[in-house]
Amino acid sequence: MFSSKEEFKKTFTDRIESKGTEKSLELAHEILWEMTNDWIQESWKRTNQLYEENHEKQLYYISIEFLIGRVLGQNLINLNFYNLVKEGLDELGIELSEIEELEIEPGLGNGGLGRLAACFMDSLASLELPGHGYGLRYRGGLFTQHFVNGNQTEQPTNWIKDKNNVDTRREDLAVDIPYYGEVQLVMGLDGMRTKIENPEWVKAVPYDIPIVGANGGTVNTLRLWQAEVSNRSSSVGKEYAVYERETAHITDRLYPDDSLETGKILRLKQQYLLCSASLQNIISNHKSSLEKLPESIAIQINDTHPALAVPELMRILIDDFSWDWERAWDVTTRTISYTNHTILEEAMEKWDSHLIQSLLPRIFLIIEEIDRRFKESLQNQGKDDETLRKLSIIEDGVIKMAVLAVVGSYRVNGVAKLHTEILKKREMKELNEQFPNKFHNKTNGITHRRWLIKANQELSGLVTEAIGSQWMKEPERLSELHYFSQNQSFLQNFQEIKSLKKEQLIHHLQRDQNIIVDPSSIFDIHIKRFHGYKRQLMNILHIQMLYDRIKRDSTYRPYPRTFFFGGKAAPSYHFAKQVIKMINTVATKVNNDPLARQHLHIVFVENYNVTQAEYLIPAADVSEQISTASKEASGTGNMKFMMNGALTIGTFDGANVEIFEQVGQENAFVFGMRAEQVMDYEKNHSYNPKEIIESDVEIEKLMEELVKGDWTEGKANADFIVGQLLHEGDPYFVLKDLQSYAKAHEKILDAYENPIKWAEMGVENIAASGIFSSDRTIQQYSDDVWHLTKVPSIY
Ligand code: 6GP
Structure with a gap:
């Protein structure tokens, strides 16, 4: 497309001038789009010719x-023009990221x-x-x-x-x-x-x-x-x-x-x-x-x-x-x-x-x-x-x-x-x-070109500084990072990048949804489609438990956490929509409570999509992969988080099993029933959530609050959620896994107390993530x- 920044700038400004219209971000977008496309067209033609000839x-x-x-930013990345274009535009007073934002x-x-x-x-x-x-x-x-x-x-x-x-x-x-x-x-x-x-x-x-x-x-x-x-x-x-x-x-x-x-x-x-x-x-x-x-x-x-x-x-x-x-x-x-x-x-x-x-x-x-x-x-x-x-x-x-x-x-x-x-x-x-x-x-697998090289250019740069750039072509070479998990300055750089990605996410959310988030809190992120088996309900019930603990026990003052949710429900999927409504209701209650708010913050990101994921995943400390074992065929978000150095809290389900195998269970927070157990219960119809409620005072109290409608707005929502957990037999084993999930969260808090150790675990996750590149799958x-x-x- 161009061999130097100067050449890019010249072509870009010439094209802008030749349009003769008023200069705007939209025009800059149009020109950059055209320039990139011109280049791609040639390569496209050549590829097709090669296929025909061979x-x-x-x-x-x-x-x-x-x-x-x-598409635009990813094409620039794959063409190796991203940085050159970014710097060129910077010098012309235009932010590439703002141009990217114009793309739907x-x-x-x-x-x-x-x-x-x-x-x-x-x-x-x-x-x-x-x-x-x-x-x-x-x-x-x-x-x-x-x-x-x-x-x-x-x-x-x-x-x-x-x-x-x-x-x-x-x-x-x-x-x-x-x-x-x-x-x-x-x-x-x-x-x-x-x-x-x-x-x-x-x-x-x-x-x-x-x-x-x-x-x-x-x-x-x-x-x-x-x-x-x-x-x-x-x-x-x-x-x-x-x-x-x-x-x-x-x-x-x-x-x-x-x-x-x-x-x-x-x-x-x-x-x-x-x-x-x-x-x-x-x-x-x-x-x-x-x-x-x-x-x-x-x-x-x-x-x-x-x-x-x-x-x-x-x-x-x-x-x-x-x-x-x-x-x-x-x-x-x-x-x-x-x-x-x-x-x-x-x-x-x-x-x-x-x-x-x-x-x-x-x-x-x-x-x-x-x-x-x-x-x-x-x-x-x-x-x-x-x-x-x-x-x-x-x-x-x-x-x-x-x-x-x-x-x-x-x-x-x-x-x-x-x-x-x-x-x-x-x-x-x-x-x-x-x-x-x-x-x-x-x-x-997932493409590391979008989920690491593009979405987290800072981390990608740090990795390259440490092990050279060959990993981009052979992602399994990320394993060489293993040696850097003990390197203090590497760990410190990793932490700084995590903070930077958090700041970028905060800035994005503030602009889009006017939400303010504490950058020093633990970013715990649950993003995916809303579905019963993905158990967003278990996550929000756990937050209610934490709220109750904070209120009940004056010595329980946990490190601040921000729980992010994001995802859409199929328009006709009633269950999923009721859970969305409930999370928003709980968020209002928790976020407006002066005491609880010091420790818990719930953020529901509207309109979760690929673009939002590119902001959220690099900023995550904790990746929620908590499906009922046997139900999630694989999951791929789990791999994206891991590659960005987040630690997984997850069940033995789908590709989580292989993630734990690669990174070691000591570098993750594993909990809950195994697939065979779930399938046995299902086969024998032998799970009774009432037994859990009766034997666990904390869950019993939670259920009482739910029945009273403390956590929902309107009777319909409360009735529905209680109905699922009690009368419908809790089909996704939410109550069954709830305490085990809560314990895994306790372990997260313990681990986070030692920031160096935490960073070390994060780096181990990146190092073990190469095998989850879709290049390997393909x-x-x-x-x-x-x-x-x-x-x-x-x-
Ligand atoms: C999904 C699976 O639920 C998920 O676990 C997997 O990672 C992904 O496919 C890619 O294999 N399934 C669907 O989205 C779907 O519509 C019919 O399945």
Whole structure:
């Protein structure tokens, strides 16, 4: 882009002048955006050329979510221009961070699954591997959250602008997608073929986002589809205005509310549009014989939302290329692989057959045939009825997408060791027995380029000073920091950086939410989606316990702590919304109590998203990873905190288990039930929260206060929370783990009394975090599943 700061400044000011408009931060943003983009375009073109010339195997990662976060700053970091640009702009009197603040992050995802997809994109490009994403271009990203009287409200987030979008429209690559219609058998030259009569066509138009790898050499593509009216749809069987409106709706929102049938249809339309458009695009780009498909491409489906890729690829091969079933099935099941991200029953997708049958009649027939043949082979193997039932794709008029995904894939993975074990031994036991070599584990990772190099440039600089810069390329080299955990001046620098990151967070919160936080308090941070199993409720109950202790015991005057919460609740998830309301109520009470306030402060950060995470995580002392054991498939926030030197308070769940293994339990605060215990209780229905309440005076008192409504506002909120804990049987074992959690917090206070020791533990966490870089995860996927070859950029 430019070889020196002076050159950057000159080009930048020349471009500003040439616009001839009034100088503003917006203009500076526009110019910087254009300059960066010019550079990226060249590299992008070069990468695509290389891929074409070398005929390397390509990976396509299909995902309903890509939570990429802000783009400009990350691109500058990956291009190694960040510091030069920052200094150049400084000299021109412009703050780069203020320019960055103008960018609205595209909220094209909900949480873990979407953010993981974004980390994977970054790692693929940085490892110079040919891997691209396919997703949807939702007009409104994930909603913006505000609190009104402590309740979550949701407003649409409009991230798409008139100009300087992160993406580029590719009208030339638009494809049509058929919905509804009737399946007809027609005679073709090569025998009978299937055709859909009178479908409702929708046009899928791709928008491309460049994914810039480290050093800017490789630029891969994230392709997002947008639904539009198709000019083939002149004869739609409904009023045109209705068709127009319904079409625009398809890519309007992420995860439409599916409690009603219309919402279900919309989700199915989204999923099919994503799969069909992506596969049509992949196949039309595929130049060699389709027999070679499994050798020249790999398709990874991110959870079951893109599982329709299986029947869609079958449809293309059979209907468009006149292949017979066996040949199509062989190629399909050697091309597609699947990642499972959850074992929660409610998140396992199931679709009513009649919905798929009417919306996607041809796809339905193919699913039926896959199911029929699979069952037939099971019967031939002499499987009993119960196994047959569990393994069936269609059961009682319902299509089980996870089974379809497993049967149609050559490899299936869980996202942390424990999660994969649970999949293999319980949730998908029969499938694992049927396909013993299919299942494998790929523990998640996070890109250290966003979560350390970009979000914590100060710490990143300190690490480089100590061990050189090679860790950026090989993050496992962070282990060399181990030797610095005894180095006083290193520890002191680490502490100073932590304080600085706290100050930056405080400044950000003060500006955004007018909240004042004590920088010398312990920053204890619980940020993630709101869900019962993530147990934000346990955290807030513990704070109530602390409040009670402070009030009751005049000798209990603990070191000041600020408890941060951040996260959104799905708009229709009542439980999560009640917990949000409760936390806000408790916050008001605790924060306004003159005595308690000296020791406890609760901050609920509004509208938690990737950008907020980049402020919060580097400032954390304590990372809350307290899910009910067995429920969190992996977690990735846990890894981000660790990499920034925060200490984890956590259960033996998901990737926490591996984090503790890496860093040693002495450098973390581990508590609570193990997965087997939880699963035993669940199986035998033998957990009774009343027994806990009756045997523990502190918890008993807490419950009495809750019943009285001391911690809630309005009867409905109190009734709901008490109802969950008492009458609903406390499904997430909050009361069961509460005292063990409280003890772990006591240990945190003890450890914090010795700041040097605390810093030492923090450094040990950073040193052990390298293995959680998504570069490691991606390399493992590539070695074991995709078999990609590095394409060194010529830049
Ligand atoms: C999440 C899991 O809950 C989380 O534990 C994991 O780290 C993340 O995926 C990435 O693997 N799952 C989802 O976000 C989800 O929507 C269907 O699962």
